[in-house]
Amino acid sequence: MTDEQAMMAVAGGDLDKAAVLYERYKRPVLGYFCRSSVNRDHAEDLMQQVFYRIIHYRKSFAESYVFKPWLFRIARNVFQDFVRKNRNIFSGLDEQMEMEDEKTYDHEQEYQLKRALEKLPQEYKEVILLSRYEELKYDEIAEILQISVSLVKVRVHRGLKILREIYFQME
Amino acid sequence: MKNVEELFADYLEGKVSEKELVSFFSENPGSRQEFEELKQLFEELPEVMQPEVSGNANDHFYAFLEEEKRKITPRFRVSFREVFRYAAMVLAVTGAYYFGSRKPEKEIVTVEKPVYITLRDTIKVKEEAAAKPEPQRAVRKQPAMMDELADIRKEVSQINEVQHKMILAMLRQESAASRLEAINYSYNLDAADVTLMDALFIALESDPSVNVRLAALEAVGRFELSPAMRENLVLALAEQRDPSLQMALMTKLIELREVKALPVFTGIMNNPDVPENIRDRAEFGVKVLNM
Numbered sequence: 004m005t006d007e008q009a010m011m012a013v014a015g016g017d018l019d020k021a022a023v024l025y026e027r028y029k030r031p032v033l034g035y036f037c038r039s040s041v042n043r044d045h046a047e048d049l050m051q052q053v054f055y056r057i058i059h060y061r062k063s064f065a066e067s068y069v070f071k072p073w074l075f076r077i078a079r080n081v082f083q084d085f086v087r088k089n090r091n092i093f094s095g096l097d098e099q100m101e102m103e104d105e106k107t108y109d110h111e112q113e114y115q116l117k118r119a120l121e122k123l124p125q126e127y128k129e130v131i132l133l134s135r136y137e138e139l140k141y142d143e144i145a146e147i148l149q150i151s152v153s154l155v156k157v158r159v160h161r162g163l164k165i166l167r168e169i170y171f172q173m174e
Numbered sequence: 175m176k177n178v179e180e181l182f183a184d185y186l187e188g189k190v191s192e193k194e195l196v197s198f199f200s201e202n203p204g205s206r207q208e209f210e211e212l213k214q215l216f217e218e219l220p221e222v223m224q225p226e227v228s229g230n231a232n233d234h235f236y237a238f239l240e241e242e243k244r245k246i247t248p249r250f251r252v253s254f255r256e257v258f259r260y261a262a263m264v265l266a267v268t269g270a271y272y273f274g275s276r277k278p279e280k281e282i283v284t285v286e287k288p289v290y291i292t293l294r295d296t297i298k299v300k301e302e303a304a305a306k307p308e309p310q311r312a313v314r315k316q317p318a319m320m321d322e323l324a325d326i327r328k329e330v331s332q333i334n335e336v337q338h339k340m341i342l343a344m345l346r347q348e349s350a351a352s353r354l355e356a357i358n359y360s361y362n363l364d365a366a367d368v369t370l371m372d373a374l375f376i377a378l379e380s381d382p383s384v385n386v387r388l389a390a391l392e393a394v395g396r397f398e399l400s401p402a403m404r405e406n407l408v409l410a411l412a413e414q415r416d417p418s419l420q421m422a423l424m425t426k427l428i429e430l431r432e433v434k435a436l437p438v439f440t441g442i443m444n445n446p447d448v449p450e451n452i453r454d455r456a457e458f459g460v461k462v463l464n465m
Binding site: 012015016017018019021022025029030031033034037043046047050051054055058112113114116117120131134135140141153155156157159160161163164166167170 | 178179180182183184186187208211212215216218219220224225226227228230231232234235236238239242243246348349350382383
């Protein structure tokens with residue numbers, strides 16, 4: 004069963020199929036929030052909100068939609084709502100997260116690159132995350148961000164240039 | 175020609191040929207170094223393992239899902255119950271009107287007329303009595319009773335038909351709760367027609383919900399099973415992988431003493447991938463069916 008078939012079934016009232024989609028995408032969605040500099044506890048809350056919204060707004064999913072970009076568009080909306088409501092909590096990284104991260108990476112270079120990526124302005128970071136880690140195509144990213152494909156390409160290129168600068172500054 | 179930003183982005187997506195790259199750098203030699211550096215940086219971005227989701231988060235999601243399912247289930251339940259109730263009411267009202275509006279059969283006068291004094295009158299009364307003998311009264315009343323019985327049978331048949339149709343419609347619902355409810359309704363029936371039995375067997379063999387499949391098996395087991403239906407049970411056992419359903423099917427087939435199930439029982443018994451309790455049950459079934 005494809006993602007789209009499962010989601011159409013959910014939209015039609017067969018909520019059991021939501022469990023199929025949850026099992027397929029819970030980790031990628033959680034990873035998206037973790038990589039977006041949200042600490043682990045909040046990331047799990049946000050991941051759950053994404054799936055709650057999928058179920059609540061199931062009838063808005065149309066047959067012509069592709070599920071994965073639709074899912075990440077919801078994830079992005081959830082993330083933006085979170086940032087708006089929690090500017091105090093969401094202040095980049097907290098100390099605990101930094102310490103946890105340090106343990107995760109064996110190589111210093113990898114760790115510094117991750118830190119540099121976290122310092123990248125959001126509009127560049129999100130295209131790089133969606134492209135590199137969620138393996139979404141540019142047209143899908145354009146759909147999620149509601150921008151043109153050309154602008155996505157520009158942001159990928161500029162984002163990497165800025166990332167390189169941040170990285171060298173950190174070194 | 176593409177600009178460097180577009181070329182770089184397309185390259186990362188694997189949409190730029192080597193020839194196109196060589197051509198671009200021959201015309202823009204200054205951009206080559208930056209291109210290579212960014213490419214290297216992109217490739218060096220750390221691989222990140224997908225984080226594991228905690229059991230607590232999973233529990234929350236599944237509790238939420240169950241709650242959502244409950245929220246939408248009552249709508250179906252009320253709806254179908256209402257329809258059932260209205261169908262029964264319509265039939266009852268129609269029946270009451272039908273029987274109530276019928277005029278009673280004219281009673282045949284059986285009282286002996288007074289015997290008059292005259293011989294002529296006496297003869298006349300006797301002649302009338304002879305023309306309308308007692309047995310004739312019974313003969314004339316019987317068709318009316320038969321009609322009423324036929325009407326009642328027709329009414330019962332109509333109710334059965336309505337119930338069958340409603341159950342079939344509910345079995346096609348997308349909500350597993352509605353399909354379970356349909357199967358529960360089948361318990362009101364003393365007998366199931368071929369269409370309903372087919373629908374129950376389809377639910378048993380292929381319903382996405384294990385609970386519905388188990389309920390369908392139980393419902394099917396209430397009715398008298400033809401040899402073909404018993405074979406369907408054997409086929410279902412060969413197909414099903416859910417342990418609870420395998421267990422229930424084996425129990426039913428053992429109860430039916432269906433020897434055609436022996437090869438399937440043996441296969442399960444010897445399959446190391448099957449849970450031990452299921453294999454034990456299959457072994458028991460082989461023993462019983464070989465007796």
